[in-house]
Amino acid sequence: MSDALKLANVHKRFGETPIIRGVDLAVAPGERHAIIGPNGAGKSTLFNLISGRYTPSEGEIALHGKRISGLAPHQINRRGLSRSFQITNLFQNMTVFENLRCSLLWAQGYKYSFWHLVGRQTALNEAAEQWLERLGLSARRDVPASLLTYAEQRTLEIGTTIAGGADVILLDEPTAGMGLAERDHTMAMISEVTQDKTLLMVEHDMGVVFELADRISVLVYGQIIASDTPEAIRANAAVQEAYLGEAH
C-alpha cells in the first residue's frame, strides 16, 4: 500500500537562498506524524510546499502515490489534503456556522452552484450542525468568526480544516498561544476528530508532540535529520544535540 504522503528530495529556494534542502519524508496512512525543529528550520515552508501554496524548486510530492507538486491549493484539497494555519485564517465576517458550512460545500458536491439554496439543503446543514456539536461551538453558532475568543478561533480553524472530509490533515501549530487547560481540551478534540485520518503536524509544544504523534521528524536547516518513533527520537543523540538540547 502506498504512503498517504510522500516527499522525495524536495528543495525550495527563494532567489538564491535555500530554505528546504532535500527533504525526504513518508507518512503512512493513518499515521500521526509530527514535525519538530527550531525556529527558521523551514517547517512552515514545508507545509506551504505540501499544500500547494508554494511550488517546489526541485523534487516531488505525492499524495496516495499520485503527484501533487505543481498543483494549485484547491486541486490538492480536492485530492484529499487539507491544512490549518498557524495564524488563524478564517472567513472573519461569517458566522461560525457559515464557516463550517462553507468548508463542507465542495466536499458535498455543490461546486459553484447558483441554483441550490443552501438554507434548504438538509443534509448539508445537518452535517454543519453536527460539526458544531463535535467542536463544542453550538452556543456560538451565529457569532461572526472575528468575535470569537482566541481558543474558539483555533478550534474553528481545526474544524474547518477537517470538516471537508480530507483524509490527510496538515495542522500548523494547532495549540500555539494556548494556556494549559485550553491546550488539553484542544488536544482531546484533535484526537477525537482525526480518528482514521492521516495527520501531519508542526508543533512546538513537546508535550503535545510526544503525546499525540506516532512518529516524529526533526527538521533542522531545511533537512530532516531524524525520523522515528517518539521514544527513538527522545533517545537520538543527534537530535538531542541539534535541537532538544538547545530548546530545553
Added chain:
Amino acid sequence: MKHYKGLVRRAVAAVGVAAALAVPTLGSAADDTIKIGYIDPLSGPFANVGDAGLKHFKYLAERINADGGILGKDVEIIGYDNKSSAQESLQILREAADEGVHYITQGNGSHVGGALVDGVEKHNRRNPDNRMVFLNYAAVDPALTGEKCSFWHFRFDANSAMKLQAITDYMAEQDDIKKVFLINMDYSHGQAISRIAKEMLKEKRPDIEIVGDVLHPVGKVKDFSPYISQIQSSGADTVISGNWGNDLSLLVKAGAQAGLDVDWFTYYAGGLGTPTALGKAGAEHVKMLTEWQENLVEDYEAPELREILEEFEQRYDGIEFYYLRIKTQMDMLQKAMEKAGSTEPLAVARALEGMTMETPFGTVTMREQDHQLLQPLFISTFSEDYPKYDSEGTGLGWVMDAKLDAASTAVDSVCEMKRPSS
C-alpha cells in the same frame, strides 16, 4: 435666475430631509410667462459655447420684455445643462415638459439636435395636450431638415450643405486654390461637411485636389500638432473646417504655433475665444462664413444691431454679440405668436411655416417645405485692416469679402413633412 433659486431651495431641502422622497417642483409654474428651455452644454469642453449662447438668449429676452413682452407675457429663458449628451437632453426634455416649457432651443451638436427632433416628435405624439416646438439655432446637419425633418423643428441657421454651397461658390472663383485639406469633428456634422465638400468641389472646381480628409474625435484631442503636421506634409494651401468651440481654438492655435501657412475656411472662427487663439497668426488667412459679424453694421444701415452689439459687449466682458440668428429666431417667434394670437405650440408652428421677415441685410424666409430658414450669408476675412470693431480686443477684425443672397444659398431638400391634423 428664478430657476437657479428654485434649485438652491431644493438643494437645501434635499440636504436637510434627504430621506423624504419629495417631488421636485418649480417655484413659479404660472402661465403668465413664455418659457423657452435652452438645452446646451453648460459644463465640459463646450461649456464656453453653451454659456455664451445662453447669455445671448437672456439678453434678447430681456429686450423683448422691456418692450412689453409677447402678447403681454414675459419671455423666460431656462437654461438646462445637457453636458453635450443626447441622452441627457432627452431627459431634460421630459423635465422641461413638466415645468410647462413648450418651446425648446438647442444648437451645439447635431447629434443632440437629431435626438431632440426625434424626442420632440415622440413626445408630441404621446402627449398631444402638452406639445413642444424645437427651435434650432445652430445644429447644422442637413438631415435635420432633410430625411429626419419634423413639423415641430425649425432651423434658424443655414445648414451645412448651404454653407458649403456658399463657400464652394466663393472658392470656385479663387484661382490660386489648388490643394484643399478637410479636417472636421467626427460626428454627423463633421462627416456631412467632409462628404458634401468633396461632392461640391468636384462639381465646381474639378481641378482642385483634396489632399487630406481627416475626422478627429469630438472634444477629446488636446494636442492638434500631429494633425497640423499632417496638413503641413500634404502641401495643402487651403483648409476647410467645421470645427467649433475648443476643437477649433486648439486647432488654429496649434497651426499658428507650427507656422502653418494656409487659408482657413471656417464656420465658427468669429467668436467665443477663437479670435484670441488665432491672434496675429490668423490675420488675412482665416475666413469664415456667417450670417453676421460686427463690422457689417458699417456696411449696412442697422442702428438696432449697432446698439445691441455695443450694449452686449459692455455688459458681458469678453463675450461679443455673435449670434444674429438668435435675434432672428426670437423676432420670428414673436411675430408668429402675434400672428397666431396665441402661444399654443401648434398654432405658432403653423404661423412660422413659410413666414418671411425683413432684416437690415435682406429678407429671410422660413421655408415651408422643410422649416429651414433662408437668410443672406457673408464671407469675411480676419484682418488687421478692419472698419471699426475689432474682435475680442485682438487688434484684428472681420472684413466682408462677399455677400450671398438668401435665395442663392438654398439647397434642395428631400424632406417630406408630415403635418399634424389637429
Added chain:
Amino acid sequence: MRPTLSHFAVAGSPVMLESIVFSVLNGLLYGMLLFMLASGLTLIFGMMGVLNFAHASFYMLGAYCAYTISSYTNFWVALILAPLFVGFLGALTERFGLRNVHKHGHVAELLLTFGLVYVIDELVVLIWGQIPVNYAIPPSLDFTLFTLFGTSFPAYRAFILFVAIAMFGAIYLLLVRTRVGMIIRAALSHPEMVGALGHDVPRIFTLVFAFGTGLAGLAGVMAGNYYITEPGMAFSMGPIVFVVVVFGGLGSLGGALAASLIIGLVTTFAVSLNYSIADLLAAVGLGLDGANIAGGLAHIDLSRIGQMLPYLMMVLILIFRPRGLMGARES
C-alpha cells in the same frame, strides 16, 4: 476622394521623413508630459501602495494655481509656487484623509482618492468657473526656436522637454544619492522593511504623497498653457496616466518613463499615419469592398484605433505580464 498615398509610394522621400521627424518630436513631448504625471503616481504607489485616483486632479490644480499666481506675478514665480502649493494640498490630503482610512486597506484608500476626484474637479469649477481660463505661455518663451521642413518648433515645447528631463534627473539623483531616496527605494521593493528599520513611516508617507502630487502640479503648470486650462482637463488625462503607470509597472520609475514615451509615440503615430488598413491594402494593389464586414473593419482609420490602443496595450500587458514592463513586483 481618398488621401493620396504618395507617402507610401515614395517612402523615404522628404515628405515621409518630415512626417516621421515631427511625429517623433510630438510623441516625445506628449510622452514626457505623461511622464511628469506618471512619475509622481508611480512613486506614491510604490511607496504607499495607494493608487491615487485623484492624481490628474492635482495636475489640474497645478495648472489653475499657476494661472492665478502668474496673473498676479509672472510665469516663473508660478512655476515655483504652484507645485509647492499643490504638494502642500497633497500633504493635507494624506495627513487628514488617507492616514485615517489606512487601517481599512488599499481599497478604502483607492475609494477615498476616487471621491476626491469629484470634490477637486467641482471645487475647480466653483473657484474658476466652467469656461477655460486664459493661462498663456509667457512672452519670454513665446517664439519659434527653429524651423524644420517649413514647420516651426516653438521654444515652449523645448522648455517642456527640458523641464521634464531635468525633473527625471532630479528624481533619479534624489533616489540614488540621498538618504531619503535610499529609504524610498528600500520601501519600493520591501515596503514592510522601512518601518522595521525604525523610520517614521507616517511622516515619510506624507512627504512622498506631497512630493508626488507636487510633481503632478508641476506637470499642470507646464501643460496648462500648452494645452487648455479647463475643468475637463483632469478627466481627459486621468485614465491615460493610469495606463502609463500600470503599463510601465507599478512603482517603477524607469518603467513609467519607458511607458510614457511608448504611449506618447504610439498615439501620435496613430494620428499622423492616418491611413486605414484598406488604404494600405490599396497601396499595394489590393482593393477591398467597403460593403462587406471585413471591408468595414478594414476601413476603420488608424487614428480612431489610436484612441483605444493604450487601453488595449494595458489590458494585454496585465494579462501576459502583470507586473508591467519593469515593475518590481506584482501589485
Added chain:
Amino acid sequence: MSHSQSSRTALLWHIGVWALFALVIVVLPYIFTSSSSISMMSQMGVFIIFALSYNMLLGQAGMLSFGHAVYFGLGGFFTLHAIRAVNDEVWQFPLELMPLVGGVGGLAFGIIFGSISTRRAGVTFAMITLGIGSMVESSANMFTDFFGGESGISGNRVTDVTLFGFSYGPSIEVYYLIGAWTVMAAVAMYLLTKTPLGRISNAVRDNPERAQFVGYNTTIARFIQFSLSGFFAGIAGGLFAIMFEIMTAPNVGLVQSGAVLLMTFIGGVGLFFGPIIGAVLVTYMHTALSGFSEGWILYFGLMFVFMVMYAPGGIAGVIYAHAAPWRAGLLWRLLPSYLLVLLPALLAIAGLVAVVEMGYQLSLAYDPSSPIDLFYMQINATSLWSWLVALLGLAVGIAGVLATARVVRARWAGVNRSMQATGAKT
C-alpha cells in the same frame, strides 16, 4: 425542531418584506403623479438593479470594478438594437422580455471580459476593469454601426409586439414594467446570495486563501459571480434603453461606472439592501439637484469622502449599527447625544451650503450680484459680509461637531459595555 420552526418564520418574514417592497413600487405613482416623478422613479428602479448587480462584485465578492457600466451599456445597446429589429419588422419579440436581450448581452460580455479580469484580484483587478472600461468606451468611436457614433442609436419602444396588451408609450406603463423587473431581479439577486456560489463569493472576499483550502478555485468563483453580475447589469441596461429609447457611448463609459460605484458605496456594500438605498438616494439627489449647476456632484463627492472616512458601511451600515442597541432597548441612551451633535452639524452644513452656493453664484451665474434665496433669506454672493457669516457658521459648526462627537462616542462606549454585560447578541 426549533430550527425548522424558526426557518419557517424567517421565510414568512422574507416573503413579507419582498411583498412590501413590491407594494411600495405599485403604490408610489399614486402618490407622486407628475410625469417627472414617474420618470425619476423609473430610473430608480433601473439603478436599483444596476447597483445591486454592482454589489454582487464589490460587496459580496470584494471585487472593486471601475468598468461595470460596460455590461450595463452593452446590454442597453443590444436591447435597443433588438427593439429596432422589431421596429423594422425583421424580428418578433415582446417588449416585456426585451431586458432579457440586454441580460444575455451583458452575460456574454461578462464572460468575455470576466475571463480576462477575474484572474487577478484587488487593485490589479480594479485597474484591468478601468482599462477594459476605457477600451470599450473609446471603441465606440470605431464601431459606429453598433454604437451609432456621437448621436448614439435610438428606437421606438412602441412596437405593437407585447404580451399584455399595453403599448408602453405612456411612461406610467414603462414604470410598471421596470417595477416588475426590479422586483424580479432583486429577488433573484437576493436568492443568489443564499446559494453555494453566493456563500463562496463571500468566502473569497473574506479570505481567498482559505477558500482555496476548502477546495474552491477562487478565480472560477469570481468569474462566475462576475458573469452573473454582468447579466443583471445587462437587464438594468435593457430597461434603461426601453425607458430612454436612446443609447449613447457614454453609457458604457467611466462616468457611468463611477456613478454606480458611488451609489452602491453610499448605500452600503455590507448589506443586501444597501445599494437599494443608495440607488434611490443618488437618483433622487441627481434629479432634484442637477438642474442648472453641477453643484450636486460636489455635495456627493464630499458625502462620499466623508463616508469612506467615517462610515465605510454606508447608510445601511449606519442603520444596521443601531439594530443591536435597539434590540437591547438601549437606543434611547444614544438619541440625546445625537440631538446634541445635530445642532452644530446643521450649522456646519448650512455654512457649507452657503459657501458653495455663493461660490457657484460668483463663478457661474448670469448675474452674480443678484441675491440667492437660501434658508428663507436673500443672500448676496458679492457681499463680503455674507461670506464672513457663512464661513463663521461653517467653522463654528465644525468645531461644535468635533466637541459634541466626543459625547456620542462616550455614549456608544457605554451602550457597548452594557450590551456586553447583558450578553446581548452583537
